[in-house]
Amino acid sequence: MRRHPEFEPSCALKTGSCPRSLHLAFHFKGLPDLLMCPQLKQFNLNKLGDAGVFKCSGCPTLSKTDSSGYFGITKEKRAVVSDSDLVDIQSINPRIRVDIRYATANNFIGKPVYPCAKCYLRRKVAMKLDRIQQRLEKISLGLKIFDGYRPLSIQKVFWDYCPDPRFVVPPEKGSRQNRGAAVDLTLVDQEGDELKMPTAFDDFTDKAHRPYERLPKEVIHNRTLLESVMCEQGFIPLDSEWWHFDDAEGENYPIEDISLDQLA
Numbered sequence: 001m002r003r004h005p006e007f008e009p010s011c012a013l014k015t016g017s018c019p020r021s022l023h024l025a026f027h028f029k030g031l032p033d034l035l036m037c038p039q040l041k042q043f044n045l046n047k048l049g050d051a052g053v054f055k056c057s058g059c060p061t062l063s064k065t066d067s068s069g070y071f072g073i074t075k076e077k078r079a080v081v082s083d084s085d086l087v088d089i090q091s092i093n094p095r096i097r098v099d100i101r102y103a104t105a106n107n108f109i110g111k112p113v114y115p116c117a118k119c120y121l122r123r124k125v126a127m128k129l130d131r132i133q134q135r136l137e138k139i140s141l142g143l144k145i146f147d148g149y150r151p152l153s154i155q156k157v158f159w160d161y162c163p164d165p166r167f168v169v170p171p172e173k174g175s176r177q178n179r180g181a182a183v184d185l186t187l188v189d190q191e192g193d194e195l196k197m198p199t200a201f202d203d204f205t206d207k208a209h210r211p212y213e214r215l216p217k218e219v220i221h222n223r224t225l226l227e228s229v230m231c232e233q234g235f236i237p238l239d240s241e242w243w244h245f246d247d248a249e250g251e252n253y254p255i256e257d258i259s260l261d262q263l264a
């Protein structure tokens with residue numbers, strides 16, 4: 001690949017597939033790996049605090065690269081891409097599994113409350129999960145997310161259903177989940193099957209509490225493993241829910257009420 005006037009792609013790493021289209025992965029010298037989805041005609045690129053938004057001018061496959069060798073990417077405009085953007089976790093790492101329970105009836109309310117099954121998080125938070133996923137893959141494991149960013153108006157729906165601060169954060173306070181800086185998740189094996197954990201997601205019994213010890217060794221091991229990989233990247237575990245982790249810098253992000261289908 002020829003040198004780009006501004007960025008120096010050292011190599012094209014791989015191609016892979018995502019549910020929506022072919023992804024092309026590039027490694028830019030000194031930058032984290034980036035995924036470009038040609039169908040979306042756009043990808044974001046962080047460059048040492050500076051950023052550029054590029055438009056793909058077609059060429060959805062490697063075989064159709066144009067003579068410039070840049071896979072048809074032309075610089076379209078400049079825009080600021082920041083750590084606080086709400087991004088779809090699967091656009092950062094499509095191998096992280098998502099099972100957004102609040103988009104299904106399989107949740108404590110018993111009916112879907114999200115319009116779509118997507119997990120959005122602050123870019124910086126999503127990048128941490130990407131690193132955790134890569135680390136877990138070395139031991140043939142991965143992450144599966146139950147919930148990420150939750151718009152404030154949905155927090156109100158939860159509160160109306162269960163107005164008890166032991167289980168639901170009051171909407172006037174707002175939670176880290178409303179800031180896009182908390183995540184509910186578990187560990188899965190290579191087949192995507194969940195590892196045994198103390199309880200199912202959103203179980204409000206004592207068994208879901210982290211200090212709970214009357215569990216098989218394997219379960220304690222799994223809970224501890226999830227906790228340690230998350231803490232290594234600066235997440236803070238919530239005592240009463242084994243699946244919930246707050247980003248340590250969560251308070252830096254504002255509470256949002258952008259609906260999920262608006263972000264999609």
Ligand SMILES: [Zn+2]
Nearest residue numbers: 177183184244
């Ligand atoms: Zn949570």
